[in-house]
Amino acid sequence: MVSKMTAPPTAPGLDAELIAESRTRPETFAVLFDRYSAMLYRYVSRRLGPEVAEDLVGETFMVAFARRDRYDLGRPDARPWLFGIVTKLIARHHRSEAARYRALSRLPMSPDTEPVADRVAAGVSAAASKARLAAALAGLGKGDRDVLLLLAWGDLSYEEVAEAAGIPVGTVKSRLNRARRKVRAALGDIDPTRDEE
């Protein structure tokens, strides 16, 4: 299965140009919706499940629309901006998000298809490590989790995560380091040499 989250814009025109045009022709904003709503839906469905994803994506675009006059047109790609909005809306659900990860940590995730030899080599089955991973996500601080998941699930770069979260790149890196250390510890990999990459 290939993730479609990184699918590039298909319609011509930079996001910034669309947003600029939407200031005088508001209906243009729908093009931005067509471009990114599915991407945001998939992202939210990962973090909160499909039940709330639809409404949350709708709210994200309503908020974005109401704030389109304040969009920095010097930024051609609107994804960090949209991810920033959706991140703040997700924050309202952070308790249920953590509960979701905790529930996942107690369930077998998917049929284990790896050959026995690989599992033995890894020392732990894929399902078990996913359960541990989910438990680790549940235990992360909100800010750390946002940064880690914007990077790993939102496919944003460090700079884009910084823009989305409204924090300096240095803070992104330090939060990411902390989050990944905890995740690795949960996975049983405590090799300290891998901390500083």
Added chain:
Amino acid sequence: MDDLKMLRDLGRDLEHEPADLLARQRDRLLAMSMAGSGPDHSGRRARLPRTTRAGRSAGGGLPVRRRRWAWAAAAAAVAAVTVAIAVVPAMLVRGSVPAARVVAGPSWDRPAKQGTSTNVLLVASDRPSPQSGLGVRADAIMLLHLAADPRRTMVITIPRRSVVRIPSCPAATGGTAPRLDMINRTLDIGGLECVWKTVESLTGLHVDHAVEVGYSGFAAIVDAMGGVSVKLPAAIDDPKAKLRLPAGTSVLDGAQALGYVRSRAAGDGSDLARTRRQAALLLELLRKATAESVLDDPARLARLLEAVSRSITTDRELDVATMTSMAQALGSAGPDIRFVDVPWEPYVNDRNLPQWKQPEADRLFATLAKD
């Protein structure tokens, strides 16, 4: 094993595809964009430069009475309604979260529609809480007259305690007998539809739509906006409204703001003073709703949208297109929108209450009907 790779694998396991391309959410956005107004945009329109129209009387010499306080009263309700109109279209098309309440359309014999303008009944209601079942009163009743020529767009304010003939209204108990009473009782008698029927029967005007904005949602709106600041010339101590405020500037939460607009202990305790306070507070809310602080906080903005949707009742036919034209008409009329009192005089049996003055009132509505 690379932790990021494992995390991405986990993400793919959890991922869902959106159903039918999120069509409902797309409609919701389109409705909002057609209204041309995120709250910030409606705010900007409200600050259109003044034209020379102030004080000019209506074409054909309508009996226009412009008094400063009347303007303030109406401005308050219009400010609230403008905020509502800016966001209601979006709320109406979203199905899942508590949408605006809807009432059935008119079932009575109605005045024929003569002109091309649209008349919308606006009611600000005083509903202690939706569950309390206590008497509901209309705190402000007005007609928004949207003419093809925006220069003839106006708001007709109906004195809420004016003594009028109330027709029989359908009610939960099976229907009420016609009676003479204060017009603000109509909401309690038979809900928004009873106000609607009464206003049509009194004015002979075809009223196309009806909107009720409840104070019950008012506190939620204020809280969603993070409070509202007021400047008081003197301290208030009103145990009845559970309100104690020092002189000077205070930031009120939702409950305090509600107490503040309803208190009769502040100022001279008159209806007039109370109306002015409501106007000032609602204008401050409108200003704040359009300010960056709210719009820059998505969670807060989403709460605001929801709180507004909870405090609105409309008729079923009031669709996005109509709301859009309402918002546009109010926007293009700008700060110079004209407010007209229904002509009144003291009621013969109780000089403290108003009654409509004839033939001036009939003449006003006859002119509006043909517009």
